[in-house]
Amino acid sequence: MNATMTAKATRTVKVETLARVEGEGGLLIKMKGDRIQEVKLNIFEPPRLFEGFLRGRHFTEIPDITARICGICPIAYQMSSIHALERALGVEIDPAVRLLRRLFYCGEWIESHALHVYMLHAPDFLGYQDVIEMAGRHRETVEKALRLKKIGNELVALLGGREIHPVSAAVGGFYRAPRKRELEGIRERLRWALDASLDTVRFTAGLNFPDFEQDYEFVSLSHPEEYPFNEGRIVSNRGIDIDAAQFEDHFIEQHVKHSTSLHAVVRERGSYLVGPLARFNLNFDRLTPLARQTAIESGLTPPCRNPFQSIIVRAVELVFACEEALRIIDVYEPPAKPRAPVEVRAGTGAAATEAPRGLLYHRYGVDEQGLITAARIVPPTSQNLKRIEDDLWRLAPRLTELPLEEITWRCEQAIRNYDPCISCSCHFLKVNIERE
Amino acid sequence: MNSNNGRKPRIAVFKFASCDGCQLSLLDAEDELLEVAGAVEIAYFPEASRRMLKGPYDIGLVEGSITTHHDAQRIQQIRRQCRMLVTIGACATAGGIQALRNWRDTGEFVRYVYARPDYIQTLNYSTPIAEHVPVDFELRGCPIHKHQLLELLSATLAGRKPNIPTYSVCIECKRRGAVCVAVAQGQMCLGPVTQAGCGAICPAYGRGCYGCYGPMENPNSRRLAAWFLEKGCEREQVVRAFRTYNAWAWQFREATEEREG
Numbered sequence: 001m002n003a004t005m006t007a008k009a010t011r012t013v014k015v016e017t018l019a020r021v022e023g024e025g026g027l028l029i030k031m032k033g034d035r036i037q038e039v040k041l042n043i044f045e046p047p048r049l050f051e052g053f054l055r056g057r058h059f060t061e062i063p064d065i066t067a068r069i070c071g072i073c074p075i076a077y078q079m080s081s082i083h084a085l086e087r088a089l090g091v092e093i094d095p096a097v098r099l100l101r102r103l104f105y106c107g108e109w110i111e112s113h114a115l116h117v118y119m120l121h122a123p124d125f126l127g128y129q130d131v132i133e134m135a136g137r138h139r140e141t142v143e144k145a146l147r148l149k150k151i152g153n154e155l156v157a158l159l160g161g162r163e164i165h166p167v168s169a170a171v172g173g174f175y176r177a178p179r180k181r182e183l184e185g186i187r188e189r190l191r192w193a194l195d196a197s198l199d200t201v202r203f204t205a206g207l208n209f210p211d212f213e214q215d216y217e218f219v220s221l222s223h224p225e226e227y228p229f230n231e232g233r234i235v236s237n238r239g240i241d242i243d244a245a246q247f248e249d250h251f252i253e254q255h256v257k258h259s260t261s262l263h264a265v266v267r268e269r270g271s272y273l274v275g276p277l278a279r280f281n282l283n284f285d286r287l288t289p290l291a292r293q294t295a296i297e298s299g300l301t302p303p304c305r306n307p308f309q310s311i312i313v314r315a316v317e318l319v320f321a322c323e324e325a326l327r328i329i330d331v332y333e334p335p336a337k338p339r340a341p342v343e344v345r346a347g348t349g350a351a352a353t354e355a356p357r358g359l360l361y362h363r364y365g366v367d368e369q370g371l372i373t374a375a376r377i378v379p380p381t382s383q384n385l386k387r388i389e390d391d392l393w394r395l396a397p398r399l400t401e402l403p404l405e406e407i408t409w410r411c412e413q414a415i416r417n418y419d420p421c422i423s424c425s426c427h428f429l430k431v432n433i434e435r436e
Numbered sequence: 437m438n439s440n441n442g443r444k445p446r447i448a449v450f451k452f453a454s455c456d457g458c459q460l461s462l463l464d465a466e467d468e469l470l471e472v473a474g475a476v477e478i479a480y481f482p483e484a485s486r487r488m489l490k491g492p493y494d495i496g497l498v499e500g501s502i503t504t505h506h507d508a509q510r511i512q513q514i515r516r517q518c519r520m521l522v523t524i525g526a527c528a529t530a531g532g533i534q535a536l537r538n539w540r541d542t543g544e545f546v547r548y549v550y551a552r553p554d555y556i557q558t559l560n561y562s563t564p565i566a567e568h569v570p571v572d573f574e575l576r577g578c579p580i581h582k583h584q585l586l587e588l589l590s591a592t593l594a595g596r597k598p599n600i601p602t603y604s605v606c607i608e609c610k611r612r613g614a615v616c617v618a619v620a621q622g623q624m625c626l627g628p629v630t631q632a633g634c635g636a637i638c639p640a641y642g643r644g645c646y647g648c649y650g651p652m653e654n655p656n657s658r659r660l661a662a663w664f665l666e667k668g669c670e671r672e673q674v675v676r677a678f679r680t681y682n683a684w685a686w687q688f689r690e691a692t693e694e695r696e697g
Contacts, residue, residue: 019483019484019486020482021483022483023456046503046558047546049546049548049549050533050549051549052537052546052548053534053536053540057676058676061676065680068578071458072457072460074457119463123486129485129487130485132469132473132485133485133487135473142470146466146467146469146470149464149466153466161637161641162579162634162635162637164579165457165578165648167637167638167641167643175641176641423455
């Protein structure tokens with residue numbers, strides 16, 4: 001980290017390596033007086049070329065391979081690829097498998113949100129460099145956070161064998177479905193996790209938030225009866241209402257001048273926001289009554305347009321994920337067969353699911369031997385990058401009175417509002433934003 | 437680890453081309469994290485902290501493979517700053533899933549993924565850290581197991597050799613009492629040639645091991661590949677089985693590449 005300041009004329013906010021984000025990126029903001037001259041979010045994560053080497057692989061291998069795009073949200077990658085492939089191959093799944101997939105996603109949301117809320121984002125609000133330093137004054141809170149995160153991981157490992165890159169998810173279902181008794185073993189811990197999540201809402205609602213409301217286009221899945229994980233139409237607060245198969249007709253990736261980035265934008269409209277804030281605003285009435293009530297009691301009602309408050313929304317989603325997991329465990333009966341049989345045929349399929357940090361789109365072409373002929377993956381962070389940049393252009397002018405170190409920290413915090421997952425986004429893009 | 441003049445050993449975590457999952461394993465050690473943070477100084481770990489202290493470091497944990505010129509230079513600097521350099525996971529140890537480019541035209545991959553390939557700078561090969569600098573210890577797995585990471589740290593702090601078995605997944609599978617999916621069900625399973633450490637989870641979940649911990653000590657990969665062919669597997673299927681997360685490890689490469697000379 002390097003901050004330099006030269007008189008009043010020109011000041012430069014420079015963060016060589018962004019901390020507390022997943023993956024590698026940097027930030028450069030140039031200011032003259034209170035005018036912002038340049039905002040550059042530099043992503044130097046090396047490209048890994050996933051879509052390139054997915055072609056020619058057998059469809060059964062895809063969920064395991066795409067999981068390796070992201071170590072924090074591997075289940076999201078498994079789920080989006082599985083749903084897209086099931087649509088390509090015309091596979092019908094057992095209702096019990098559908099429930100298990102929701103349960104699997106609950107585990108990932110709990111693990112990932114607890115990580116972000118307490119370990120990556122809260123230290124910004126409280127003025128600590130990291131969660132270890134935060135534990136000095138807030139030992140009990142941090143211990144509770146770690147236990148909450150662990151329960152999310154335990155749920156993932158229970159269904160998938162391990163926390164990171166679990167091995168059980170497959171096209172058609174699971175390699176192995178748990179017995180009811182196995183799931184019941186985690187019920188008590190989930191009840192504890194629900195209480196801890198309610199505390200998390202109260203904890204986050206008590207933080208200080210800058211007055212920073214923005215006019216966003218929110219985009220998320222929407223399902224008539226459920227808060228969205230795996231299924232639903234892609235909707236926005238500005239009239240988008242489409243099937244995932246139409247994603248590429250409405251969302252395009254633009255080239256920015258002097259840039260190596262592909263910015264996902266709504267065609268002919270511009271940047272948009274995916275993630276907890278979008279889900280909350282578009283699906284508030286499908287949260288559980290307790291999650292809804294807790295949100296309202298903490299002063300959070302839709303539409304929430306302050307991205308810094310996304311930390312409260314993640315806490316509300318923690319409440320939801322714990323309650324949903326408990327509900328599923330109560331009603332679960334193992335499927336007759338853990339995996340539906342798959343008849344190989346040529347086809348194309350697209351699907352989107354809700355990764356903890358937002359909408360994750362996959363499309364695949366499959367040939368008559370079951371080999372992949374085409375692959376397209378649009379991760380949540382690449383959809384949010386343009387929006388993060390837009391936030392920084394609007395936030396930085398309000399900070400010019402502050403010392404440079406403080407400006408730097410606030411801008412970093414604004415980036416972390418999005419829980420960016422740079423390893424994900426960079427498997428296919430490299431960003432170098434410049435404006436003149 | 438001795439000769440620290442009473443100060444805590446300094447640990448640094450570095451990332452190259454990877455998914456972040458292996459360094460996340462340290463944060464996933466929920467029960468031990470605060471204890472670890474008390475025993476060592478976490479001097480450089482950007483995923484967890486904004487405080488980034490300069491080297492030298494006592495232990496450098498390196499995640500990810502080398503895929504760019506810049507990273508090939510960066511690992512040289514990192515090696516000079518670390519008394520002990522440990523690679524964590526399949527990317528750092530064997531080149532990772534992104535090493536699948538090593539058999540193909542990387543330029544063609546770049547053109548497929550990026551609309552403006554001229555902006556992309558990447559090497560034609562994804563290579564493990566040990567092809568660039570000396571490595572003191574390699575932790576296997578895609579991802580690594582957090583208990584193996586904690587064992588490595590404890591052993592290093594105590595000045596002893598870490599207890600990380602180099603035998604095959606089959607040993608763990610037998611101990612676990614899982615049914616042999618290769619013999620009993622005729623599934624392709626890389627367990628006989630893959631290093632233990634995962635707990636044989638794939639066979640326990642009714643599927644063949646896919647080799648994410650990489651080759652065990654002295655594996656007979658060529659024989660296993662031949663056995664799959666004898667059992668009626670297609671050659672392409674066998675090649676794909678060995679070409680996943682540890683594809684560039686030579687013991688897996690020799691299973692599917694023609695013997696030279």
